Amino acid sequence: MRKIFSVLLLGITIFTFAFNHPALAADAGNGAKVFSANCASCHAGGKNLVQANKSLKTEDLEKYGMNSAEAIIAQVTNGKNAMPAFKARLKPEQIEDVAAYVLEQAEKGWK
Template sequence: MSPARTAIALAAGVLFASAVAAQARFPVDDINKGREQFHRTCSQCHGYNMVSSGTTAYDLRRFPVDDSGRFFNSVTNGKGGMPSFKDALTPEQMKLLWAYVGSRGGKEP
């Protein structure tokens, strides 16, 4: 196999493994429930399906997927112009939101 084909095959394998890891890390049902919760709670500021310019609220499509602690802290305590949701969301609802945001809406790990 040529070096170019080897590189393409390797890249495809990495993408496939990433998709499998995302589903293993976040069950599809949790991602879907998180999407529903996001649209009820977060989309007004962060955009429908997390699509926003990032000028008035953080663009969650760029949130570090390896920093769940930062996510939970921001949602619980607020940050900048974002209010605290500790009295508005249950821990389970926050977990579902993280499944949605942390999986890039089910698109990435």
């Protein structure tokens, strides 16, 4: 009985951790490489050279509802306004990695 309880508790703990940390599957290190090759021409240092008021800094991500991996993934995948879609150029895993990188850099203030 104790063994069953321990296994059940371990499963609940792992599930809870995974649910609260879904972005851990993405690789921000790889995202940095993909960002550098595909995004930095318009978003160097977290800026936005096309629309300066819509930077990748925390305040702007929050202001425009882009402060989640899901929102960034959708934007990068499908594009919007002046931003092109990258779904034909990047694999879904690469886009997830870019989202993780953007969120990580935003938390650090793009330093």
